[in-house]
Amino acid sequence: MYLDYSKLEFDVNGLPETPQLMLKTLGDKMVGIIPGVHNLKLNIKFSEPSEISFDIPAVIDGEPNPLYDDVTGYKQIYTKCYGVYETMNPETEADGIMEVKHVKGYSYEKTLESKKLFLEEGTFNFWNPGSPTDTVLGRILEVAIGWGVGYVSPSLIGKYRTFNQYDDYLLSFMYNHAPEKYRCVFVFDTYKKTINVYDADEERPTLPIYLDFDNLIESLGIEEKSDELVTAIRPYGSDELSIRNVNPIGTNWIYDLSYFIANGDIREPLASKWVSWQRSILNRQEYYRGLTGLRASATARLMTAQAALADLKGELETLTAQQSVTIQAHAMEITSAGKTYQQSLLDDINRKIAAKTNEVRAQESTIASIERELDPTVPSSYAGQIQAIANELSISNYFTETEYRELSNFFIEQDITEDTFVATDVDTTVSGQSYPLSNNRLTVSGSAISGIDLSAQFGKRMYTMSGGTFSLSGSNAISGDIIRGTLEIGGNSYVLSFYAGTLRVNNKTAASGMVTMSGTLSSFSTNVSPTTTRYPTDLGEDIYITTDEGTALSFNASGSMYLTANVNDYQRYSVEMELYEWAVDTLDDAATPTYEFSVDSANFIFAQEFSPFRNQLELGKGVYLNVGGRGGNTRLPLISLSLSLTSRNETSFQSYFPTGLSVMIT
Structure with a gap:
């Protein structure tokens, strides 16, 4: 839940004002300000429902509490600066002398928990502000009546994923299924009733707040979550879809032993040979992708x-x-x-x-x-x-039987199945048709394009594309969003294929489709150029790989164009690549141990000397934590942070970090 901490109110002594709790109906009709509130606790969370709890007496100063009976489940609790909540399951406790009602509530997005979301089997763009219909966020808004869209990370616009049918509750989809599929975080502004969505890999700002033993920290405890470590995963999609056909090592497994190499458990010369194997994979990656x-x-x-x-x-x-x-x-x-x-x-x-x-x-x-x-x-x-590259890079061929046996001691294996990766029939609205092309201009923009030179082996140059848009001018005008694409050029001949979303052909529109164009081209142009990427290793020998990367290309196309809607090997290749990249990201997170920090500290959220930073504070941003002899100040790129307010002198917050670092400060 998003809060503006600059709006927190303080009394003349600089202490935070206890917020008034306004009781409303779910239809936003005012009932009144709840009197006699005590034991107020607020647990503000970034990427899951926040919580409120408090007690109210049945009698105040000998008189009945006027709102006691009105405080029931499914009411709205409105606070001026600590969020808006929905009450659930209040409990009454009486001993014959006094009666107290214990009230609990959750931030207002909890109202979406009872709404059902249906997504048919298919491929969906996460968000397109220019054409929101049938995007994931657009379908969410159809169910979340009264809510709007706030900030959406640019990287999520035009990001496609394929789903098996989903027919379940909306909030579960937003907090569980969508984040796993799109690697995103939903954050709700309960005042504006807007839905904000962040890329989980997007680096957010870090505040100049330093927590150490010289200012706020009194004690520090660190617990390693060893049971969450995974170093080898075997990913599957729906109907046993696997990565074997797109994995350079030719198997369904991917590995990451960087943790055990960094801490010295895998010793020389085997550690260097493992890094050399990883270097070989990186060196062959582009050629393999081209093939x-x-x-x-x-x-x-x-x-x-x-x-x-x-x-x-x-x-x-x-x-x-x-x-x-x-x-x-x-x-x-x-x-x-x-x-x-x-x-x-x-x-x-x-x-x-x-x-x-x-x-x-x-x-x-x-x-x-x-x-x-x-x-x-x-x-x-x-x-x-x-197959030759797969044989060359095969783990069983690269390492001797003795070396592999030693390495296998460090393989912490896990199968992961994500049914939303599915090769499914696409839209039939514009399928099964052929169109002639004569000097039509084809333009691709905003795409992640890689160029691979295969002239020595096959006399061709290959371009692979992910994301972005394409358009074709002329009498058979066509445009759409690119999920995956390939362009093969040999001399002046070409073959262009797109697995596309939101496909528009003349006056027809389809949610997705397959496009294949072939013939001759002219006036080819692109901004693809050499780019060097640094890959750090755990032995201090960084790997530098130069590839051709860009975002746009265009050319005049002649020949023919064919559209189809049936599941085929090209679409399966596209979904397998999505599954492979998702698995690599998943393993990158899981291959490093998770730590939980327990820190006893003074209250800094409400401390006056921290007021300049409090005004900048936003859940999801980071702070610096000094862990003493364990490396000095550690910058923590926060994905979530929860703030608990139990009284004027006690504050705690909990954070999760995409690097696998989980921190709790109390």
Whole structure:
């Protein structure tokens, strides 16, 4: 829950004012200010429902409490600066002398817990402010009546994920399912009734607040959460979707032993060999990605070629039927002129059948050629080259049996299944259609584009795309959001494939679709350029990898374009890549131990000397904690922070950090 801490009120002595609790109905009708409140406790949390609890007596100064009976469940508690709450499950306690009602409530987004959200099976954009319909946040707003959208991290706009059907409660989706899928954090402003969503990997500001033994900390305890450590994961999507086809080491497993190398448990020379293996994977990553892109592009070409073959065979069957009818007509003719006429028709049909048969054979030859490119038993094929890299980087081939046995002692394994990664039939609104292209301008913008040079092996250059938008000008105008895309260029020939969301073709719109374009191109331009990335290792030998990266490309396209809605290998490749990248991020979080810090400290939230910082305080921002001999001031990039107010002299807050550091300060 978002709060503006600059609005906290203090009395003349600099102590925080006890907030008045205003009782309202869920329809926002005022009932009154609750008298006799005591034992007030507030637990303000960043990314989960905040809590309020308090007691009220049935009798005040010998008179009945006028609002005692009105304080029931499903009422609204409004405070001026500590948030808005919904009451739940009040309890009454009486001993024959006095009667007290114990009231508990949760921040107002808790009202969404009873609302049901339905998402059909499909691929969804998280948010598009220009076209919110059928985005995840747009569907949420359809159910969360009265709520609006506040801040949304730019990285979440245009971010697609594929879902199996979801039919459950809204708040559970926002606090559990969506954050796992999109790596995001929902934060509610209960005053403005707005929903704010942050990228969980987005670095938020850190306040110049230093907690150490010289100013506020009295004692410090650290507990390691060893049972949460994972160093090897095997991810699965729906219907046993796996990462084997997109993982450079050729298995369903990914590994991270950086913790055990950093603390010296894995010793030399094995530690250096492990780092060398990781370096080899990084060095081959772009080439492997290019090969998988070529394979995906080939599957798209195969799909288009098979569709064209089906059309040719249909045309051949039509000609064959015409031939049969003409032969019968020729046999039934009794005049010489009639037979001559029917024979001329038959000769023309036979010529067309011969030509169409040659077209069918040529198309079958094209399909056979593409199938060879996808045959892993052919060493020079795309699939064969992919298999060669997998063999080269295989953990069982890279390490000896003795080395692997030692490493396996540090494999803390876990299977993780996320059913929202699913290859599903896409929208059929604009599917199954072919369109001719003649010098149409294709533009891609705002995409994460990687360029891979494969000219030495295949005479081609490959571009892989993730996110962003594309548009095609001309009579067959088409535009949409890119989930995944590949562009294969060889000379002036190209094959372009998109797994797209919010696809618009002329006057039709579909929630998603598959697009394949092929032919010749001209006037190609892109901002893709060399970029060097530093990968730190735990042995002090950083790895530097240079890749070609950019965000935009465009060219004039001629040839043909084909749209389809059926599940195919290209879409499966796209979802497998999403699953792989999600698994890498998940392991990055899990491969480092989580720590919980218990700190006894003075109250600084309400301390006057901290008032300049209090005015900047926002849950989710960070502070600095001095852990003494354990490394000095530690900068804590907070994802969540909870503030508990039990009295004017006691304050605590709890934080979670994406680095795996969990901190509790009391």
